[in-house]
Amino acid sequence: MTDSVETRNFFPALQRNVTATASGSEVVSYSSDLGNGGPILTLIHGYPQSAFIWRHLIPLLQPKISLFIPELPGYGISSPISAGTGEHTKRAVGRALLDTLSQVFGTTSGAAPRKVILGGHDRGARICHRLAVDATHPDQSSIYDELNLTVEGTIMLDILPTKSQWDLFSVPAIGQGYFHWPLLANVELAVPMIQGFGVGNWVRGACLRLAGSAEDSKVRIMSEDAVETYVACFEREGTVKWTCEDYKAGAAKEVEEQKDDLKQGRRVECPALVMFSREKLGQGGKLDVEGVWRGTAGQQKDQWFGDGVEAEVVGVEGGRGHYLPEEAFDVVGEAIIKFLERLKL
Template sequence: MDIQDKGFSDLGLTKHTVGSPSLCCYARNLDQASANNPILVLIQGYPQTSYMWRLTVPLLPPSAPLFIPDLPGYGQSEPLQKHDKLTVGLAILSGLKTLTKSSSTTPIVLIGHDRGGRVSHRLAVSKSDVSNLGFDLLATSVIDIVPTKVQWAAFADPRSSVIYWHWPFLAKPFAPEIINTIGGSKYIFQQGLRSIAGQGSKSATNLASGDAMKVYGAAFDNPSVVQASCADYEAASNVDIEMQDADQAAGKKIEVPFMVLHGSQYIAKTFDVKKVWGEWIMDEKSLSVHCAAEGIGHFVPEEAPEETVQVIGDWLKALKIW
């Protein structure tokens, strides 16, 4: 974790530990947030830590306020009692509220990859809960995901179930015991990275840059991280699905501008991404979808940081947020 701390410090971010259970996060320029310069909340996915944003941060405008947490239970953040995406998302925003120390409404944009994308999706639907914490959610971007309910339904296709084999395995209550008993945590995270990463040399180089594998491997040496990450997937198999079922039945959908950035492999070859997400948006005109360059796999912000920042930056400018 020293590598992660130093890496973010070198990029001009300050480390904070807030809340109980404690949330580890890195931030800058929070006091400079405005409607035209909102706080970008960058939320990582599995099997990583917040360090996955190390290549995108230097490409963002120096004036951009940033809040980059380790997901609860991942990295250096302590686990929660519950890991459904609403509880996790509100815990992250509560940590941010502690740091902003503002009595006025704070504008934010959520940008989440993988599990962080699922947290961001949940908060975009539950915008009233976000508002109650004192935030104005201006827009949301998710990276390389489809809605959780849609992803589970795709397991009817054997090809999809082979690619995403870890979903049902990690959701089983006995998964942490198996993983820790056989010392398989590093194997699982390494195979998870390799199996859905892009196959090009640039993708591999970027993923390994900054000793990232040491950082992620050290995190998964902690049995608590294994336990929490499995609790994350278990929640995705029940509570998160139940919430999404209720949303769809009630016609409760995303009402903020929504950007989906996805890799050219895997999801792009399994789903009609724009059509899928269109069913979860109140107004399809607020939906933007971008497929990354050929050869880019699941880990888009690390594999293609320049394209990630360019696409999201252009989107925010078109919304007149930047």
């Protein structure tokens, strides 16, 4: 890389924005606007990546819909949240991203409301899940009125609901594969351990350990020096700590939030597209991912979609692993375009 990762323009075809938010985070994002007041698709990355994970999908999606692609606060490029509790919960980070989107697209300047499709992968998909649930429930939805935004759909790549994922750790093979969840949630232990192991070793290992068995999956992940870009982000001061804070928030606090959601009947009420790796998240077909989402799988009886919601749950085949935006960008891109067409926005 010829320039530093925090100032690098990953996507020359898009506008690069730096936005101060009410959360205290200065959020870097990339955007394109078709200029017709039409819908905006967010693409929110996960761990341990940056927005660069979307590089293969952008050329497929940019002609179809306006895009908003943020760098997660605390992940090496956007600064961490400092206002309020300073916790990196999915709700707090999600609201910082909505604040950024509103400023970038000027939605509070008296224009007609902009429609948003919440899309994300991994931790970014969990933010989308949180925001999609909040969007239709009065105790949390006022921010959408304030920012003049309406949520029309959500796209979640390679996740189970957070509560369901923790519940499934009672299955030894699943708990072993997700060892990093409880490790990273213990911030005080995880930070020095990762630093002692070597940040670069940790990030490279994380990127390649969850890759699928397809012959070109690792090639796609490592293309354009992407993994080294992610390493550079994580080697910046504070990134390991703040990304661990993300996992800490995703433990007890967010599990309790989702338990309360289920108790109060708060579910995803907008059309949804869920895509997952059949080989990795689906445990080679042993785990009924669709059944978990729909509340019909074994002991997993939690219903995550509202009654009558159009929700498609698609297992990606062909040896593609966790990093679907890189490994299976062609399949994912086609599915997203078809989903957008079905929404008729």
